Amino acid sequence: MPLQTQLVGQCTSPRHHAVDTRWTMAYAAGLQDENPRLRDTTQASLCVHPLFPVCLEWPSVLDSRALPGHDGLSDDELARGVHATHDLHVIKPIVPGQAYQTTARVVDLQAGHQGARVCLQLDTYDEAGDLVTRTWQTNVSRGVTIEGPAATPIAQAPAWPDIHLTQQAVDARREIPIAVSAGLGNIYTETARIYNPIHSDRAFALAAGLPDIILHGTASLALSVTALSRELLDGAVDQVTRLGGRFTSMVVMPQTLTLHITAQGSDWALFELRNDVQAPVIKDGFMVWSQASATAII
Structure with a gap:
């Protein structure tokens, strides 16, 4: 319907x-x-x-x-x-x-x-x-x-950071491998308390037309943020003020993903997460931390 x-x-x-x-x-x-x-x-x-x-x-x-x-x-x-x-x-x-x-x-x-x-x-x-x-x-x-009749949006989502277009931007291309275990879908299901059987039940995933159990999109994003926080913030996760991206491909487990840091400023980074055949899993990824020019917009 x-x-x-x-x-x-x-x-x-x-x-x-x-x-x-x-x-x-x-x-x-x-x-x-x-x-x-x-x-x-x-x-x-x-x-x-x-x-x-x-x-x-x-x-x-x-x-x-x-x-x-x-x-x-x-x-x-x-x-x-x-x-x-x-x-x-x-x-x-x-x-x-x-x-x-x-x-x-x-x-x-x-x-x-x-x-x-x-x-x-x-x-x-x-x-x-x-x-x-x-x-x-x-x-x-x-x-x-x-x-139904046309509905006017009641709120406008804020524009995504365009900090890569500013003069602060530098080419900071780095690659960080991220190992994804065969059981991460089940583990993340329980620790996040996000229950969707396509991430934990192989029979259900196959019946839904998927190639196998797939990883949660938010798990892929969380793994990216973990790697970025370790690489760029020395683990100071409490400084993060904004993060996001576009989910573009599914992640079948196990495999090794690659986080590509594509640009970086003093308080922001842009990234792309790719799977083991280099197809983007997350595109237009970004993370902003304290005092950034693209701080939280509410």
Whole structure:
């Protein structure tokens, strides 16, 4: 069935989360991120992996599929949905031991050449009611059309950083290999608490027309951020203010990915992640850290 334009403007009910060190450390360990800032509890405060907010956002992403206008899709149509783009803004650090709540608002719905493009604004707030993170996420329902009167977007996703066009940009081409184990899909499923059987159940993945179990897009992005933080920030992950990219290819496991740092400034980097046949897995990747010219735009 088509997606209905009445979907635009609707928001999910808040999802409440208790974030503890067990969860945040498991997330980092599942990525084989050995940064002591993420797992050494003898420190005064424990940092959280920059992409951990996706763990809080996933239940709200699922809730958005039950909103009026989206709830008519069949199981087959839902299974054809793909995560296309991700743009995470970190306003305040997530702190283990605190409670958070997350909502998903549909801000735009457009017809694309592959299917309906749904743009979500995912907001996470702390106990004081302060906005902690905001993610602009585009999902594509492949082969699904749109029906209803034209709907005006209720919010405009911020432009992606064009810092590679500034005078700061330097050619910083470096390549970093990233090993992906055969079981990473299952591990990430449990540590991120993002349950989708195409990432953990081979029979389900094959029945869905996939070549095998595939890795979560956010896991590929998290692995990239781990490598960038180690290479460029000496592990100071709490400095990251914005990150994202476009997901372009699936990752079958095991294999070795290659992170290509294509340009770098004093507080930003651009990258591309490629698979073992050099096809892009993430294109137009970026990471921005404190005091950057392209800081979080909310």
